[in-house]
Amino acid sequence: MTVPFQKYHGTGNDFLIIHADEHVPDRGALAERECDRTDGVGADGVLFLALEDKFDPPRVVMTLFQPDGATAPMCGNGARCAAEWAMARTGTDSVMIDTQAGTLRAERDGDEVVIEMTDLTFDPDEVPVDADAPVLNEEIEGLEVSMVNTGVPHAVSFVDDVDDVDLEEVAPPVRYADAFPNGTNVCVASPDGNGGFRQRTYERGVEGETDSCGTGAVAIAVAARRLGLTDADPVDVHPPGGHLRISFNERGRPTLAGPVEHEFDGEVAVKSPVEP
Template sequence: MTVPFEKYHGTGNDFLIIDADEHTVPDRGELARRECDRTDGVGADGILFLALEEAFQPPRVVMTLVQPDGETAPMCGNGARCAAEWAMQRTGTDSVMIDTQAGTLRADRTDDGVAVEMTELTFDPAGIPVDADEGVFEEEIEGLEVTMVNTGVPHAVSFVDDVDDVDLETVAPPVRHADVFPRGTNVTVASPDGDGGFSQRTYERGVEGETDSCGTGAVAIAVVARRLGYTDADPVEVRPPGGDLQVSFNDRGRAMLAGPVEHEFDGEVSVEPPIEP
C-alpha cells in the first residue's frame, strides 16, 4: 500500500506533506524514521500530517509534525509556513489559521513567501522546561554559554563570534541532552553581522543533527538578542545556511517569521495497510 506526499521546504528546512484527511498512516513514527533518512529514504527534516478545515474563514489546517526520530514535535516555524502554503494552494486564499500542539497561528502570503505569527514565547524555566529557579540568561551549560527560551519548542541560544567556527556536531549534543532539560532542547548558535542581523546554525532535537534552517531557532535568536540588548532591529534578519528569514514583532507583541517556501516534488511512500476491525 502506498500514500502520496508532496515535498516542500522553507529555506532548506524540508518536509514531506501527507493529506491526513485522505490517507491513513497507521504508524506515523515508523514512516518518519524510515522516509526522513537521507540515505535510504526520501530524506526530510520531518513529515507534516495536515488536515484541512475549509468551513472556517480563513480556512484552518491542523498540523502534526513527526520528526525523524519518530516523535511528535509541538511546533515548527518553517513547517508551519510550509503547511500554510500547502493549505493556501488548496483553498485559493492568502491567509490560513494553523492549529498546532503549541497553539493556533495565523499565516499570510507575502510578496516574498509566507509569514506566520508565532506562538507566545517564554523565558520562564517551567515553560521551557529547564531545571532552574529563575530564567537562564548567558549561563554555561555543558561548556556552552546559553540563554534559554521557548518559542514553541525549547532553544538554548549561544552568541559566538563566527558560527562557521563552531563544531556544532561536537558542541551541541551534550547541551541537547543535558540533565537540566527534562525534555531536551534545540541548540542554536548565532553570530552578529554588524547591521543588527545574525547568522544562524541549529542542531535540532528530534532530527539529532544540524538542519539547513530552523524557524523557531531564528525567532529564538531574535527575541534573545533583543532581550540582551544585542539588536533593536525590526525586522531582525536571520541567515541560516538554507536562506534568509525575517523576524518582526507585531502590535500584539508576537513574533512574525517570514521567508520563502518552495514546493519541490511529489511522490509516494509505502505504508502498512490499516488493520481491519
C-alpha cells in the same frame, strides 16, 4: 499500499506533507523511514495536515513527526510550508494553523509566507529548564546559553563566528543535559554587522544540524533583544539555507517570514505495524 505526498521546504528546512485523511497506521515509523536521506525520500520531518476549508479563513491542523519517529509541538518553517500547502488548495492568502503549541495565523506576502508565532517564554518552568530564574548567558555543558521556548525549547549561544563552531561536537551535550527534562534545540548565532545574525541549529528529533530552523531563528531574535545585542525590527537571521525575517507586531508577538518552495510530489509505501 502507498500514499501520496508533496515535498516542500522553507529555506532548506524540508518536509514531506501527507494529507491526514490518508491511512497511515504507524506515522512515526513512516517518518523514521522516509526522512532518512540515504534509504528514504529524505526530509527534516513529515507533516500530516487536515484541511478544514469551511472556516474563513480556512484552518489546517498540523501534526509533525520528526526523523526519530516522535512528534514535536511546533515548527516554524514547517508551519509556513503547511500554510503554503493550504493556501494553494483553497485559493486564499490567509490561513489559521492549529499546532500542539497553539494556533497561528499565516499570510502570503509577495513571495514569502509570514506566520505569527505562538507566545514565547523565558520562564524556566515553561521552557522547561531546571532553574529558579530565567537562564540568560549561563554555562551549561561548556556552552554559554540563554533559554527560551518559542513553541519548542531552544538554547541560544551567541558566538563571534558560527563557522568556527563544531556544532556536532558542542551541541549534543547541551541537547541532552540533565537541566532540560524535555531536551532542547541548540542554536549558535553570530552578528552579521547589520543588526541581524547568522544561524546554525542542532535540532532535537533530527539529532543533527538542519539547513534552517524557524523557531530557532525566532529564539535568536528574541534572545538578542532581551540581552541588548540588537534593537533592529525586523531582525534578519541567516541560516545556511537562506534568509528569514523576524518582526514584532503591535501585540509584541514575533512574526516569522521567508520563502517556501514546493519541490515535487511522489508516493511512499505504507506498512502495517506488524510488517518488518
